[in-house]
Amino acid sequence: MKTTFVKGFHILLFAAFTFCSGEVSAQMHPRWYYEAGWQFNIPVATDFAAASSGRGFYFDGGYYLTRNISFGGFLNYHSNSERVPRSIYTSGTASVSTDQMQSVLQLPFGMSLRYRFAERTWQPYVSAKLGANYSEAASVLRTGRLEDTSWGFYASPEIGVNIFPFRDKWFGFNLAAYYSYATNRSSALGARIDGLNNVGLRIGITF
Known part of the structure; x- marks a missing residue:
């Protein structure tokens, strides 16, 4: 199910990017912008799937209401995973000894507000993004998967x-x-996620 969801999302994102880039090429509207690219993500303050990862991408788009202020939307995808050595996990009177692969998939989307400081060859900016985040936390075992x-x-x-x-x-x-x-908030074998904190870098193209 997860594989089908990710493949479907990839197709949707590719279609959206193709449509937007084609629209920009045709109209060349100076107030619109579209950005897409690769994302590197580092989880912070967590013991679950804490390894950094480059398995992500992003898509941003917006419209400049003034020369410096824009309003738009965003859609990101990222997956972090980490192998955990064999340990003993206890729940009540039951115990299990196993190794596992921990993984966290995140799919945030929503609205963005941006301020750019210059309209030149180099255009530095700051932005704030607010929205919803869909998350899948999973413990992959030799005999199954807890999600x-x-x-x-x-x-x-x-x-x-x-x-x-x-x-x-x-x-x-x-x-x-x-x-x-x-x-x-999520729970998996031997761990509980109470909020997702991340820092990262994005490198891509803009129209």
């Missing part, structure tokens, strides 16, 4: 810069750093 899904509130400040190296300035590169927090 817990949850929804939570998502908030993320971001600092970044868009670089337009070409004269027409309709195509460029996006670099950003972010912190995110989601209120998701």
